[in-house]
Amino acid sequence: MADRYPWEEEQSREQMVIRLSDNRDANVFDQLDPPDPELYLDCIHCGFCLPTCPTYLVLGNEMDSPRGRLTLIRAASEGNIAISDSFARHMDLCLLCRACETACPSGVKFGPLMETARGQIGRQHRYPPAEQRFRDVLLRTFTDLGRLRILVSLLRLYQRSGLQRLLRGSGLLSRLGRLGRMESLLPRVPAPRTCALPEVTPPKGERRGRVGLLLGCVQRYFFAHVNAATVRVLSENGYEVIAPQDQGCCGSLLVHEGEREQGKQLARQTIDCFEQANVDLIVVNAAGCGSAMKEYGELLHADPVYAERAKTFSRKVRDISELLAETPLRGALQPLGLTVTYHDACHLAHGQKIRREPRMLLKAIPGLQLVELKESDFCCGSAGTYNLRHPDLAQQLLDRKIERIKETGADIVVSGNLGCSLQIEKGLRERGLSIRVMHPVELLDTSCGDMKQPIKRTG
Missing domain, CATH: 3.40.50.1860 (Rossmann fold)
Incomplete structure (x- = not known):
């Protein structure tokens, strides 16, 4: 690919940023979180991202690579293409795995660019009705604890009744399309009592700090044992663990899918919750949630009330492995022959x-x-x-x-x-x-x- 796009004149980077920012009449993106020219102009079209991109390796289509998607985003910013079905599909097929960021020699922040582009699609483009309903159901169910609690109760009954064993053995699930695929991912649903954690767990031995634990959405109900193990290990290593019972979804799923306004609201609520808990650090055991929470500062950068609070919050977020690796583990670990x-x-x-x-x-x-x-x-x-x-x-x-x-x-x-x-x-x-x-x-x-x-x- 050439050093410049076909429609690009000889200009300095600063001139291009100004021109793109001022070109609102031609820009097909609205002014609510549009893709930032400062970010996509960092791309030098070198192609180092191509062999790391799963969708490009499987599909072999340049427009399904990070470089190709950035080309489309810039073309839309300059008014050269519309937010069409084709544009939406190329953006939608991105896994947002961010492997391209690791490979990129220019440090292009591809994740935020893709999230803002998807936000534009969500406001200006309609998926086919069935696809739109399915997408809405997924996002509204997995990010709403009330709806998720009802779903978990029904799934628990489904498993305890023996119906799951019967259906899986019958082979009928393969004929149920998306419903069957969702069922194939279903883990064993734990009993309600195992999902509850104390709001405060004291440290063992000398106190190292006071940390808040994100309970999450799916992990709260389907991986309660991971949350419980997290609390025990933190306590064993000298941390007082605060698990606020009024916390909700962190908004990561919505942000990654481009539903940034709804994601921002959940981010604000998460910040409020852990500020009230008065903790030194916030610990996360789910990579997707932790990644989004560490980027609250970017997500809320234009919010006059939360911008600085979000930056402060993000600096406190730690993955559980990140925190535990900072200092020597306490206690004598027992051998595991595995x-x-x-x-x-x-x-x-x-x-x-x-x-x-x-x-x-x-x-x-x-x-x-x-x-x-x-x-x-x-x-x-x-x-x-x-x-x-x-x-x-x-x-x-x-x-x-x-x-x-x-x-x-x-x-x-x-x-x-x-x-x-x-x-x-x-x-x-x-x-x-x-x-x-x-x-x-x-x-x-x-x-x-x-x-x-x-x-x-x-x-």
């Missing part, structure tokens, strides 16, 4: 640049053998709701990931993101592989001796 491999969740490795810390924690457990996973940071195809909206492409990425996991011979694959865990569990189950998926903090919790049951291979 072989594990580690999957780098996209929003942890590429979004938050956290790779070393989870591996450090795993290597600290006596008797545990860590086998490196080839293409460990290649997307598994989960990507929020991507595996539900684009199942065929997501399945190709998942198949690639499962093949790599098989090669390791591991008993357990470790992931720091709950969406990845659901996706990988599905792939392992489909292949009949007896490999368990766990969060790093669960293994630490086991090694601390707090879990009542030993880890076993799943059949």
